[in-house]
Amino acid sequence: MDWRLTLLYLVVGALVAAWLLWRFKNRRMIQMTNKLPGPPPLPLLGNALVFMNRPEKILDKIGELMEKHGDIIKFWLGPELNIVVKNPTDIRVLLSSSKVNQKGPVYDCMIPYIGGGILSGGPTWRSHRKIVIPSYNKKTIENFFPVFNKECEELGKIISQKGSVTFDCYDDVLRSTTQSVNQTLMGLSKEDSENVTRLEEFIFITHDMYNLIFDTMTKWWLHVPPLFWLLGKKKQQNFYMQICDELSEDIVRRRKKALEVSVPSEECMGIVDRLILSGELTHKEIKEETLTLFTSSQEVAGKIAAGVLLFLAHLPEWQEKVYKEIIEVVGPDGPITGDQLKQLENLDMVYKETLRFFPIGGMIQRTVMEDISIRDGSITLPAGSSLVIPIHHVHRDPRYWENPNKVMPERFLPENAKKRDPNAFVPFSLGPMDCLGRTYGTALIKTVVVWVLRYAKLEPAGSLDDLRLNIAISVTSYDGYNIRARPRNERING
Template sequence: MDWSILLLYIIGGALVAFWLLWRYKNRRMIQMANKLPGPPTLPLLGNALVFMNRPEEILNKLGELMETYGDIFRFWLGPELNIVVKNPTDVRVLLSSTKVNQKGPVYDFLLPFIGGGIISGGPTWRLHRKIAIPTFSKKAVENFFPVFNKECEELAKVISQKGPATFDCYVDVLRSTTQSVNQTVMGLSKEDSVNLTRLEEFIFKTHDMYNLIFDQMTKWWLHVPPIYWLLGKKKQQDYYLKMIDDLTEDIVRRRKKALQVSEPSEECMGGVDRLILSGELTHKEIKEETVTLFTSSQEVAAKVAAGVLMFLAHLPDWQDKVYKEIIEVVGADGPVTNEQLKQLEHLDMVYKETLRYFPIGGMIQRTVMEDISIRDESITLPAGTSLVIPIHNLHRDPRYWEDPNKVMPERFLPENVKKRDPNAFVPFGLGPMDCLGRVYGTALIKTVVVWVLRYAKLEPAISLDNIRLNIAISVTSYDGYNIKASPRNGRINGLS
């Protein structure tokens, strides 16, 4: 017999034996999974071939499966059982449970970049989150407003002088939110903030880094190390890791040096300082959480703020409503306060519609640590299952959102909110692993919008019907956040 044929028999036999052994060990999970609807599976692969799509098509594929199998269905990625749950009531029950408070296996692909901490989960996430929480409290955010106001006014001056040409406002907004985050969450001085190693390179490469991570999450062949290396992905990863290391080393070094001289007051202390002073983290862990706090603050805030500005540019009636409200509540000049932001109801509606349309997380995954039942115990998710919550699809479910693909801030008028299941809108997640920076981010984003609208009149660049979505962890505008701007009410060179 030909040795090559014999080798194929041996490999095939080993795979069959592995598959049969796995099925025997996991027979209970398989039996429980078979009670749920879902696409037919292949041996060893499960439903992996179903998801062999471009990253931007993954959520569309999930949507197609939901139309076929309903709000709860299962699919297998190799030996990993995933159960998708979209019903709002079930989502709240599951995400609020202590039985589902560990991140799912897809977050393992974040580990080389940010370690096993606050976002990616792991044994230390509770402790690290507890240390960082005071930086994002309402009291702390109140003390950050002087920085917010200063940086956002500078941004408003820049945008108001753009002229008639179309531009991507995300670029300018990102630079502004980066400076705000550096001088608050990172605890840096303005001088240190503008001189950080590889800062400019990092903030504009983060999106490409997330694309790489999402590719690895969604393309099974990239899980094979030789293929990952041959396709040049390992080289890209090493580049990003070096860039992260250089930036975070500089931030932590500067803060450790500053803390030897004096400590900031408790109410104004940044997250990096808290991590350092706690004495609970190694130098490596501090750097990992530094990049976590950095990117989850400045980049996320910039995406959402740019989305709000783009929607206001394309919805002139809403821009007028928001602007008039700003003048009535805040005034044409002077600093913005958090109390004033809370009174801007029209701005809040546009902000929420932006979060619905461009969710911070397109989908989230959790590991079921213990069996958990829903719907009067008629459905049980077995321990070891990966729970998938398709936030993007939930936010566009026509049962809760009329014309879900249209931008309509009026969805969030009080009378419309009352008609809708409150759990159909979960932009910050739920439960113990919800978004840490929701108060901070909301304040910074709204401050950006107030200052920009006081200085600039925004105009559309394209039709909102032509927005293409990009899925790479969060949902963003594929073609950027393009608008036009001109000085408002005779403001010239940033002066009234």
């Protein structure tokens, strides 16, 4: 017999043996989920071939499977069982349970950049989150408003002077939110904030870095180290990791040096100082959590704020409502407070519609630590499986959202919201691993909008009907946030 044929038999035999052994070891999980609908899996590969699409098409494929099989489906990626749950009531039960409070395996793709902490859900996430939580409470955030007001007023002036040209407002908004985050959560002075190592480079490569992470999450072949290297992904990863390391190192170095001179008051302290002063983290862990909370604050706030401005430019009647409300509640000038922002109901509706349309996480994954049942015990998710919540699809389910692909802030009017299952809107996730910075981000984003509208009248560039979505962890506008702007006549004449 030819040695090559012998080798082939041995390889095939080894693979079959491995598959049979895996099925034996996981027979309980397989038996428990046999009745769950989903595409039929192949030996060894599972349903991996079903998801051999461009990353932005992955959510579309999951949407197709749910349309065919229902609100609860399963699929296998090799040996990994994923159970997708779309029903809002089931989502609340699952995400609120202590049995599902670990991030899923896809978050391992973030570890090279940010370590195994707060965002990636490693073993230290709970203790590290507890340390930084005080920087996100209402009292501390109120003390951050002087920075918010100063940076956002400057942004309003910049945007109002753009003239009649079309521009992507995300670039200017991102620079503004970055400065606000640096001078609050990062604890930096204005001078330090403007001179952080590789800052400008970092904030504009973040999108590409997230694309690489999402590629790694969604393309199973990139989990094979030789392929990851041969396809040039390792080189890209190393490039991004170097920038991340130098930026976080500089921020932490500056704060350590500043703390040798004085310690901020408890009510004004940023997260970097808390991590340093806790004495519980290594230098490497401090850097990783610093980068985590930096990029998940300035970048996310920048995207959502740009989305609000984009929608206001395309919805002149809502822009007028929001602007009039700002003048009535806050006035045309002067600093803004958190209590005033809470009174801006029209702005809040546009903000929520932006979060619905552009969710921060298009899809989230959790590891099921213990068996957990839903629907009066008729369905059980077995320990060891991964729970997938397709937030993008929940936010566009026509059973809860009329004309779900249309931008309609009025859907958040109280009389409309009360008709809808409240769990059909989960922009910040739920449970113990919900979004840490939701209150901080909301305050910063709304302050951005108030100051921009005080200075500028926004106008559309193109049509919302032509808006294309890009999905790379979060959902964004594929073609940018393009608008036009001109100074408000009231301010010129005044």
